[in-house]
Amino acid sequence: MLNIADTLHRWCRAARPFALATVVGVHGSAPLPTGTSVAVDPDGNAIGSISGGCVEGAVYELCRQVLEEGGAPRRAWFGYSDDDAFAVGLTCGGELDVLVQRVDPAAQPHLAAAFDEARRGRPTAVAQVVDGPEELLGRTLCVLGDADAAHGTLDAGALDRTVTAQAVALLRAGRTARVEIGGDADTCPEKLSVLVHVHASRPRLLIFGAVDFAAALCRIGHFLGYRVTVCDARPVFATAARFPEADEVVVDWPHRYLERTRVDARTAICVLTHDAKFDIPLLRLALDLPVGYVGAMGSRRTHDERLRRLREAGVPEARLARLRSPIGLDLGARTPEETAVSITAEIISHAHHATGLPLSHGTGPIHGPLVRHQADGRSTPHPAARVGVDR
Structure with missing residues (x-):
C-alpha cells in the first residue's frame, strides 16, 4: 500500500x-x-x-x-x-x-500519519493482518521512523507487542515480508498472518574516488534510487560541480570518512581509486562492516597485488572472499557509462542472489529470487490456473 x-x-x-x-x-x-x-x-x-x-x-x-x-x-x-x-x-x-x-480513515486514523511519513521519504512500516480471525482481518498498526512504539492497535496487549517487534525488525532490514504470528496462549490463541509493508530510507551508494567513472556511476545510482556519496581526499577533484547527481561530495581520506558514516546491509561500497594508499586502509575497514556490497576497480594484476597487500594487513580469507574485484559484470564495458551499468548490474544481481546470466539461458520463473525473499508463508501454493473470488 x-x-x-x-x-x-x-x-x-x-x-x-x-x-x-x-x-x-x-x-x-x-x-x-x-x-x-x-x-x-x-x-x-x-x-x-x-x-x-x-x-x-x-x-x-x-x-x-x-x-x-x-x-x-x-x-x-x-x-x-x-x-x-x-x-x-x-x-x-x-x-x-x-x-x-x-x-x-476515521476508524484507522494512524494510517494517515503512516502515509504522510512514507510520501515524505521517511522510514515507515504498516503491519496488516491478511489471514486470521475475521474481526482482525485487514486491521493495521504502524511503526514510524526509528521508534519502537506502534500507532494503532490490534488487541492492546501481547499481540500488539509481538507485531510491533516484527515490524521494527523488518523496517531496520528495509524489507517487506509476510510473517506468521500467534497460535499460543501468550500472544494470540489463533494463528495470524501479517504482511508488514516497509518504506525504508534510500539505500546508500558510497563511491570512493572522484574520477570520470564515478560521475557516470553517480548518474545511474541516482536513477536507481540510491543516496549517492562521492568521497575523495583531493579537494580539486571532489567538487559538487563535477558530481551534480551526488547527494553529497565529501573531501576526506576514504577510510576516515567510512569510519564515521552510517552504513547498513543495503549499503554498496565502490572503490574506484585503484591507489594502494587509499585502497588498502579503506578496503580493510569496508570488508569488516555489515554492508551489502564491496567492489574495487582495477585490472586483474592490480587485484592480485591488492589481495597481497590486504593479506599482509591481516585481512582473513573469509573477508577477502566478500570483495568483488575486478568490479562489475562482464558486459564488455569500455566507456564510463558502460562501466557504471556493469557495476550497478553486479550490485543488483548480488542483492537478489541472482546469477547475472542472460534470462534466455535459464528456465523457470524469471522472478524466482523475489519470490524467495518475500515468501508468504503458505506451505503449498494455490491450485494452478485458478482465477476467482473467495467471499
Missing part, C-alpha cells in the same frame, strides 16, 4: 473511505511484488497497479463492489489458465493472492 501513499494520504485527510486491493502472496512469476496495492475511491478514481495491466479491470470491479457493499474483506486469486487463454489472468504464468478491503 505504501506504493500509493501520496494519494492515500490525501484521501485519509479528506476522510474519504476507499477500497484497497493488496497483493498478499505471489506464486511463480509475477510482475509486481508482495505489498503492492490498488485503491479505488467512492467516485471511481483508481490509483496503483498490482499486475502491470493483466488483471486490473477485475480488481477494479471487485474494489467498487467491496466499497459499496462493505462487510468483511474478500480474497481473490488470479492465475493463468491454459484451458481459456482469454480468461482474466496473468500472462506471465504466475499467481497472485489478493486481499480486498474497505478502509475507513
Whole structure:
C-alpha cells in the first residue's frame, strides 16, 4: 500500500473511505511484488497497479463492489489458465493472492500519519493482518521512523507487542515480508498472518574516488534510487560541480570518512581509486562492516597485488572472499557509462542472489529470487490456473 501513499494520504485527510486491493502472496512469476496495492475511491478514481495491466479491470470491479457493499474483506486469486487463454489472468504464468478491503480513515486514523511519513521519504512500516480471525482481518498498526512504539492497535496487549517487534525488525532490514504470528496462549490463541509493508530510507551508494567513472556511476545510482556519496581526499577533484547527481561530495581520506558514516546491509561500497594508499586502509575497514556490497576497480594484476597487500594487513580469507574485484559484470564495458551499468548490474544481481546470466539461458520463473525473499508463508501454493473470488 505504501506504493500509493501520496494519494492515500490525501484521501485519509479528506476522510474519504476507499477500497484497497493488496497483493498478499505471489506464486511463480509475477510482475509486481508482495505489498503492492490498488485503491479505488467512492467516485471511481483508481490509483496503483498490482499486475502491470493483466488483471486490473477485475480488481477494479471487485474494489467498487467491496466499497459499496462493505462487510468483511474478500480474497481473490488470479492465475493463468491454459484451458481459456482469454480468461482474466496473468500472462506471465504466475499467481497472485489478493486481499480486498474497505478502509475507513476515521476508524484507522494512524494510517494517515503512516502515509504522510512514507510520501515524505521517511522510514515507515504498516503491519496488516491478511489471514486470521475475521474481526482482525485487514486491521493495521504502524511503526514510524526509528521508534519502537506502534500507532494503532490490534488487541492492546501481547499481540500488539509481538507485531510491533516484527515490524521494527523488518523496517531496520528495509524489507517487506509476510510473517506468521500467534497460535499460543501468550500472544494470540489463533494463528495470524501479517504482511508488514516497509518504506525504508534510500539505500546508500558510497563511491570512493572522484574520477570520470564515478560521475557516470553517480548518474545511474541516482536513477536507481540510491543516496549517492562521492568521497575523495583531493579537494580539486571532489567538487559538487563535477558530481551534480551526488547527494553529497565529501573531501576526506576514504577510510576516515567510512569510519564515521552510517552504513547498513543495503549499503554498496565502490572503490574506484585503484591507489594502494587509499585502497588498502579503506578496503580493510569496508570488508569488516555489515554492508551489502564491496567492489574495487582495477585490472586483474592490480587485484592480485591488492589481495597481497590486504593479506599482509591481516585481512582473513573469509573477508577477502566478500570483495568483488575486478568490479562489475562482464558486459564488455569500455566507456564510463558502460562501466557504471556493469557495476550497478553486479550490485543488483548480488542483492537478489541472482546469477547475472542472460534470462534466455535459464528456465523457470524469471522472478524466482523475489519470490524467495518475500515468501508468504503458505506451505503449498494455490491450485494452478485458478482465477476467482473467495467471499
